[in-house]
Amino acid sequence: MNTATDRVLRDAFAQIADEPAPVGLGPAALRLARRQRRRRTLLAVGAAVVLAAVATPIALHGADKKPTLPTGFQNSPLVVTAYSGTSTGTPKSLLLNKVTGAYAELPYLSAVPSPDGQRVLVRTGEDTPQSPLRSGILDPVTGEVRWIATYTGPGAWSPDGSAILFTERTRVDQRGFAIVSATTLKATFVPVNFAVGNSTGLDFVWGRDSGEVAQTLSDANGETQADMVTGIRFYTIAGELARTLPATAELRSADAFSPDRSRIALHDLGGGAMQIVSADTGAVERTIAVQGHTELVGWADDDHLLTRHWAADRTESEIRVIDLTGRTTAVAPLIAAGSTADGISIGSAAGLSETAAGLSFSVAG
């Protein structure tokens, strides 16, 4: 390489890079980090049955093989079925084996059981060229993981457990969502320009059922204020805009829909309150004030919410069942390693070994 070519390349890169930086990068990065943190801590509810095993295949002891929609737990006892990300070092997640009543260690960043409990969505990787992030579907019966080659972001189970939703934002000119069949792993990408009216950059989530996805709209409200939610858009899974719901709080996952699917529990973007709104009209039926840092997990039944309440210093958390006035009616027992887990999945305790009865809880405590 001669020095003249060096100079040409140096000049070219200098010209390409000769643009002012955008303003507000710091606050925008903080907002993005908070969104990502929320995604990691989103909890999957509705797993009717969860088995556990990896590496060592186990049989489907007592498994409920009939897929069910997450329609609440009909007052049945609940149990934490998985803890995602329980270690800050080596990736580790814990999956409940109901037969033994013990949690099996999985070497993954996250482990989220499907609503029917037949599969587990796992994630691994260090986000480096040597170890890219990837998601896969673990079969708890065989311990085999089928890796999803097409999309690498954090996925979300559809309400019926048949598919996984990914928000695709890797390319500026190819943004939208992708739905990957949990059976065949066939991916369908649906282009939707979701940057418009979405200053917070929220991802797609599943809607009321597995036939629609939703996205919360937001508007920047200055660098020192939280963004304002302006509505929720619902799309068919073909990408057609189906309806827009007026809203002033955020829809974070399909678990925010009540068991009868008539109401949605929404989160204020800035925290501090949850709203119970009509899934048809968006009308606010109730506002629930929450103390400290509290995240919605889902609905325990039509009258109770599952929430995760963090200590002020974020060193521990607990799962609380609250009624729609905000009153705590029960606190879930968490194992020591689970209190600071990135994510917690909750499901029915039906079929849980009697020796592990201490792990279960109910809405009334």
Add this chain to the structure above:
Amino acid sequence: MDADTERDFVAFVETRSHSLFRSALALTGHRQQAEDLLQTVLAKAVRHWKNIESSPEAYLRRAMYRQQVSSWRRPGWSREFSTDQVPDHGTGPDVTAQVDLNLALHDALRRLAPKYRAVLVLRYFEDLPDEEIGQILGCKPATVRSQVVRALDRLRTLCPDLDSLALQEIRR
């Protein structure tokens, strides 16, 4: 991250955003992609701030280059594409031709695979020695040198006028 730490983070980003954004632009060649890239690694830095606050810029630069190369490996990312026809050669040393040649070079750099572009940016934009480039990209210095050679070979294929530009640079 508590309020004081958030303030420290925002202050750091405000101080260094111009330099970091220039690197992101050189890497991506596209303003929107540069913003996305920088946002992605800044958000990562928020999560790891306690561990990196003694030298956040080094962490950010390393994360930015690795993210860019790893993004390219992900399906759907805009990859270098091959063509049977290379751009026309420039014909004269006049100003217009010079501009054309520069545009052709910029276009060729844009079409270069991100792993090749990254190694060229590290050497010719960041002016880093091969050892440091290797540390950032996670490879040996010898690999860096071979990557530079391959990147330049590819660049000459995409922009046959690269050597003409160099020649004009000598005459100026």
